[in-house]
Amino acid sequence: MARRHWAEVRNSLEQELLCDSLKGRVRYFATRYRKTHDGIGRVCVLVDETEIINMPFSIENERYNETRKRKKYETDKSYNDIHKEVCEDFAKKGLYYPGDFGVALDEFLSANIQDALQSSNYIVRMLAIMDRRVGKRTLERIKPTISDLPEWLQFFYTLRFDNDCISG
8 A cells, every 4th residue: 555644644534434423523643753762652533622542652661561571470471472462451441552553544444344344453443433434234233242342442333323323
């Protein structure tokens, strides 16, 4: 996929791909602090000007430290396996590193909408549930299945259901 500027991607997410009922309510924010030694930054998703997901650079350090801490006690597992588990645990809490958003965005933009709705990556699912290509019948079919999702992700599903008047 050709590399695009963030302004183009954000416009696509907020205008072209976002369902009509959420336009003007959902915004994406990304920045990089260039004067820092390693160009750290953050990404966040805002709904009605409230940050729902904040992906700060510091999460990577927290994931690394948690992996090291668990490795001391779980000697039968590889460092990579433990790190993967830590990242999954953080994802369930909605704690992501800014680079995770880029990976999810690439997956979302290259997948068909049905695959995106079933993705194991929760950010991809968040982007998909707010997509205009997801119709009311699909929303009705999905609604009973959201109780197993992390709370932060349920927020986005409920936001979409409520704004598209999906009962049940």
